[in-house]
Amino acid sequence: GAVVSQHPSRVICKSGTSVKIECRSLDFQATTMFWYRQFPKQSLMLMATSNEGSKATYEQGVEKDKFLINHASLTLSTLTVTSAHPEDSSFYICSALLDREDYGYTFGSGTRLTVV
């Protein structure tokens, strides 16, 4: 149980275009989702925390107008990279916080974005 489906797994887009990444919780309700970014040989860095029905909380240095997060339902959170640039090329992963006492997490399979 507790599976998060993330897609697309891989996307190549042109500079200036927008890309939407979806994360769906398949068998549970995800009140809170986290979006991470990982550059090569770097650790996962938290970009933002999204709560269903409210505005996302962005980490320092992450442009909220560039990385639009929508968490309109308990099973779907989306990250839209707007006006993508080559430096946005990265591995983006979502994670859902499981509503358990031990605060378990489950991760999506990740999206590799390449902006050309």
Add this chain to the structure above:
Amino acid sequence: RKEVEQDPGPFNVPEGATVAFNCTYSNSASQSFFWYRQDCRKEPKLLMSVYSSGNEDGRFTAQLNRASQYISLLIRDSKLSDSATYLCVVAYYGGSQGNLIFGKGTKLSVKP
């Protein structure tokens, strides 16, 4: 000082070897600790939680020293399939939310 620090490796070991990874964290308010495994270009997957009393899961043993702010992972009898990057992860909790801080990971390569 970085919040979670790990030796990046790579650790190149033969099959059957015992290998140990270390991790230090800077924030004494850290509340939970984990080791995740990440295969190349894949998402991280939870390997095991780390408890104050130390815990073991098959060939894997995790230790936590809160006084020294130090976490370790020991892998015995290494298998080829253990080759991956091992991420030390520290969690902070506030209200109903959690926040994971990842180390950069230690790369392990097990050779035949």
